[in-house]
Amino acid sequence: MKIFDSHAHIYDKCFTSDFTEMLENAYNADVHAIMIVGTDISSSKKAVNIAKSYKNLFASIGFHPHDAKNCSDKNIKILKKLAENSCVKAWGEIGLDFNRMFSSVVIQEKWFEKQIQAAKELDLPVIFHERDSKGRFLEILNLYKNEKIKGVIHCFSGSGNELLKYLDMGYFIGITGILTLKQRGQSLRELVKMIPDKKILIETDAPYLAPSPYKNKTRRNEPAFVRSVLIKLSQIKKQEPEKLGKIIWNNTCSLFNI
Ligand SMILES: [Zn+2]
Numbered sequence: 520m521k522i523f524d525s526h527a528h529i530y531d532k533c534f535t536s537d538f539t540e541m542l543e544n545a546y547n548a549d550v551h552a553i554m555i556v557g558t559d560i561s562s563s564k565k566a567v568n569i570a571k572s573y574k575n576l577f578a579s580i581g582f583h584p585h586d587a588k589n590c591s592d593k594n595i596k597i598l599k600k601l602a603e604n605s606c607v608k609a610w611g612e613i614g615l616d617f618n619r620m621f622s623s624v625v626i627q628e629k630w631f632e633k634q635i636q637a638a639k640e641l642d643l644p645v646i647f648h649e650r651d652s653k654g655r656f657l658e659i660l661n662l663y664k665n666e667k668i669k670g671v672i673h674c675f676s677g678s679g680n681e682l683l684k685y686l687d688m689g690y691f692i693g694i695t696g697i698l699t700l701k702q703r704g705q706s707l708r709e710l711v712k713m714i715p716d717k718k719i720l721i722e723t724d725a726p727y728l729a730p731s732p733y734k735n736k737t738r739r740n741e742p743a744f745v746r747s748v749l750i751k752l753s754q755i756k757k758q759e760p761e762k763l764g765k766i767i768w769n770n771t772c773s774l775f776n777i
């Protein structure tokens with residue numbers, strides 16, 4: 520079986536001391552490819568530097584909505600230059616996050632749109648982040664409805680109504696380990712039944728969001744654990760993990776042009 524962790528931040532300090540071991544763990548759990556996602560200039564550079572050195576690791580560059588306050592036209596130029604590396608396969612994560620408000624609404628929306636345009640210019644698929652945006656995220660996506668932007672709504676946490684709209688726009692849906700959590704995963708376990716297999720991606724968002732049962736033993740999530748997202752998903756969808764895993768692997772490669 521081959522599993523693709525479509526979203527991880529493995530440049531994080533918490534992986535420095537056992538980086539090789541962490542990659543070996545992933546490989547032993549059939550995780551054969553990882554998309555390393557940047558959130559600002561420095562993490563995007565780190566993502567590219569790691570991805571350059573490994574055949575099956577890829578990079579995505581961009582400014583997370585939390586970091587939108589530090590974005591600028593100059594920084595977008597730097598990211599565009601970084602995107603010339605062949606390991607860069609996506610732009611993101613970008614979007615809106617009105618949960619913690621590390622950047623203001625006006626600033627988040629401005630740099631969200633500017634980055635959609637940058638991704639379009641480079642013809643890169645987009646990794647979207649949305650949390651508590653009160654409908655604004657969908658309103659902005661709607662402006663680009665006719666532009667056929669390829670992308671994934673990573674760490675999907677929205678409503679059924681939002682889910683249908685994302686699917687209608689052709690986006691893939693990224694499912695994290697939240698799916699495996701007893702309380703927090705309840706509504707997600709219902710909603711995934713609505714997603715066609717051909718539209719699903721799986722991810723860890725490591726080092727965040729450790730899935731069950733690892734959550735009780737370690738706070739740090741790592742790419743190997745994405746396997747438990749696939750297993751849970753195949754139970755809910757009443758499918759063989761191998762079969763569903765293959766579909767999801769192909770979805771991921773097709774989105775990122777790999
Ligand atoms: Zn995110």
Ligand SMILES: [Zn+2]
Pocket residue numbers: 526528556612724
């Ligand atoms: Zn992330």
